[in-house]
Amino acid sequence: MTRVLIADDDGVVRDVVRRYLERDGLEVSIAHNGAEALRLLGSQRIDVAVLDVMMPGPDGLSLCRSLRRGGDYALPVILLTALGEEDDRIAGLEAGADDYLTKPFSPRELTLRVRSVLRRSPTSSAVAPLEITAGDLTLSTASRTATVAGEPVSLTNREFDLLLFFLTHTDTVFTREDLLRQVWHWDFGDLSTVTVHVKRLRSKLGERHRIQTVWGRGYLWASGTSDAHD
Template sequence: MTRVLIADDDGVVRDVVRRYLERDGLDVSTAGDGGEALQLLGSDEIDVAVLDVMMPGPSGMSLCRTLRERSGYTLPVILLTALGEEEDRIAGLEAGADDYLTKPFSPRELVLRVRSVLRRAPAVRSAPDLTIGDLRLSTASRTVTVAGTPVSLTNREFDLLHFFLTHTDTVFAREDLLRLVWRWDFGDLSTVTVHVKRLRAKLGDRHRVQTVWGRGYMWTSAIGGPDATV
C-alpha cells in the first residue's frame, strides 16, 4: 500500500489530514517534528512526504534540502506553509519541493495534490529512453546523465525535462505546462518559472530551454542557439 508521511507539529492538522488520506485508501505515518520525520524517512518505505515548513528541528525546508542532496533520492515532497508571500513559496520550490500548500488549506485538496505527485512516476517509465547529444534520460530508472555524469533532478524536474524532450520546437505557455506536466487546472504560475530555472541551472550549457517572450517556453532542437533566461 502507498505510504504517505505527514510531518507537522500541529496535532490537529496531522489528525485531520491522516483521516482524509486513509479515507482515500492511503497508508499514513505521522511525525510531530523534523527529527521524528527524519527517522521515519530513514526506516519506513515512504512514497511521498508532506512536511510543515516551520516545524521544529529540522524544519520542513531543511529536510527537503537534505533529501535532495542525497544522490538519486527523488521522493516527492509537498511543503505545508503558513507563509503566503511569493518569495516564501519560491524558496520552497528552490529547496526541491514538488508542490506546496499554504495554510489554511483544504484537506481534500491536499489529497488531490498527493495523488498528483504519486501518479507522475508510472506515467513516464514505460516510454523509451531519450538521448540528445551527451544528455541521456532513462525512463526506466528516472535518471539523467550529462556526458556520463549523473544529474540529480526532482520528480517534477524530471517530468518537465521529459516533456520538453518529447515536445521539441513547440512553445508552451506556463498555463499549458502546469496542466500537462503538473496536471493542475489551476495553480501559481511561478511554480513553472522556478522549475524551468532550476532545470536550466542543473543542465548547465546542455539545456536548450528557450524563453519565447510573451508566449512561454520551448526546448529547441537547434544547436548553439542563444542562451535563455527566465
C-alpha cells in the same frame, strides 16, 4: 500499500489530514517534528513526505534540502506553509519540493496533490520505456535518470517530468499555463512553480540546456544546436 508521512507540529492538521488520506486508502505515518520525521524516513518505506515548513527541528524546508543533498530525488515532497508570500513559496520549490500548499488548505486538495505526485513517481509510471538523446544529454524513462556526457544529473521527479515533456515536444512554445496543465496536471495554480523549475533545469543542465524564453509567450526546447538563452 502506499504510505504517506505527515510531519506537522499542529495536532489538528495531523488528525484531519490523516483521516482524509486513510479514507482515500493510504497508510499514514505521523511525525510531530522534524527529528521524528527523520527517524521515520530512515526506518520506514515512505512514498510521499508532507512536511510543515514551520515545524521545530529541523523544519520542513531544511529537511527537504537535506533529502535532496543526500541524493534522494525520487521521494516526492509536499510542503505545508502558513507563509503566503511568493518569495517563501519559491524558496520551497528551490529547496527541491515537488509541490506545496498554503495553510489553511482543504484536506481534500492535499489528498489530490498526494495522488498527483504519486502518479509521477518512478514506481507508478506506466509510460513505455524510452531513451531520448539531445546532443550529449540522455534521458531514460525506464530508470527516470538523466546523464550529460555520461555523468548523472540529479533531478527531482518534477524536473524530470518537465525535461521529458520538453524533449518530446521540441520547437513548440508552451505558456506557463500550458506546462502547469501538461506536466503538473493542474488546471490552476501558482505560475511561479513553472518558472522555478525551468530555472533549476537550466542550472543543472548548464550549457546543455536548450530552453529558450519566448518573451510574452512562454518557453520552448530548441531541437537544433543553437545556443540556449535564459
